Amino acid sequence: MNDYLKEIAIICGIDKVLTSHVARHTFATTVTFQNGVPIESVSKILGHTNIRTSQIYAKILDTKVSEDMQALKGRLSKRSGTEG
Numbered sequence: 001m002n003d004y005l006k007e008i009a010i011i012c013g014i015d016k017v018l019t020s021h022v023a024r025h026t027f028a029t030t031v032t033f034q035n036g037v038p039i040e041s042v043s044k045i046l047g048h049t050n051i052r053t054s055q056i057y058a059k060i061l062d063t064k065v066s067e068d069m070q071a072l073k074g075r076l077s078k079r080s081g082t083e084g
Contacts (some may be wrong), residue, residue, distance in 0.1 A: 028057035034064055 005018035016022070024046070032042045043054035 025057055028054070033058055 001020050002018075003021060005020065007018065008014075009018045028042055028046060033039075039051060039054055039058055042057070043051045046054060046057070048054045061081070
């Protein structure tokens with residue numbers, strides 16, 4: 001599998017060494033967490049028996065924190081009947 005990933009990296013001009021571990025980590029962080037998939041679901045998808053293992057993959061990115069806070073602001077504004 002890693003040989004195929006290395007070949008793909010060369011074809012795509014990617015300088016980083018691609019491995020199955022890198023692919024798994026990228027899937028967990030970029031594909032799932034950044035798109036709002038709950039950690040419990042990601043843990044199940046990755047086959048982890050302990051959610052702590054999944055937390056290793058859970059890099060919290062500034063953009064995600066910002067999006068979450070904007071969503072919270074919107075929900076709180078709706079509750080109080082004000083915008084902004």
